[in-house]
Amino acid sequence: MKILVAYGTKKGSTGEVAQKVAEILREQGFETDLRPVSEVKDLGSYAAVVLGGSIYTGRLHPDLLALLKRQREELEKLPVAIFGMGPKTSEEKDIAGSRHQVDASLRKLHGFAPADVAIFGGVIDPSKLRFPFNRMPASDARDWDAIALWAESLPGKLGLGEVGLARVGDGGIGQDVH
């Protein structure tokens, strides 16, 4: 049972979170493919899809939105979870603000309903930004415990059962926990 974890990033931090999510899914026994959303082609071999995108000026990463439009028909047949990043802190009001932005981006897809949407704090690395954004103070609001907890909850949220290992090459002997 294979899960696609794909990410839209400009400066790398969303890719690192996607990598962590993929690692945790692998630890739970699921096969995963990790790749930038721009490289996603055929979704036929996946049981579920996890998509991550950075948020810039109020909108989810354009490559992620492009994928959701381009492959919507296929994505609608699969359980899909989305994460967006990221606010400057992991405080409730900042997370809620970014959540609002992600919801607004997804609303433009008229009726596309992911199984789950999460928001994680983001990273500001002034050394990677151009003027005037390189004047922003450096910050890293990624809460790795919250990211790990979300990743651990994904098999349940995506309807895959909690024990991936029981489904891999066990000839059907393993029990699936729902």
Ligand SMILES: Cc1cc2nc3c(=O)[nH]c(=O)nc-3n(C[C@H](O)[C@H](O)[C@H](O)COP(=O)(O)O)c2cc1C
């Ligand atoms: C110019 C600029 C605009 C941003 N706009 C938003 C925004 O509207 N909402 C938000 O939640 N985060 C915003 N961010 C924060 C980024 O989403 C955050 O830095 C994220 O971790 C970047 O991901 P990446 O490293 O994968 O590109 C902005 C960052 C920059 C530099």
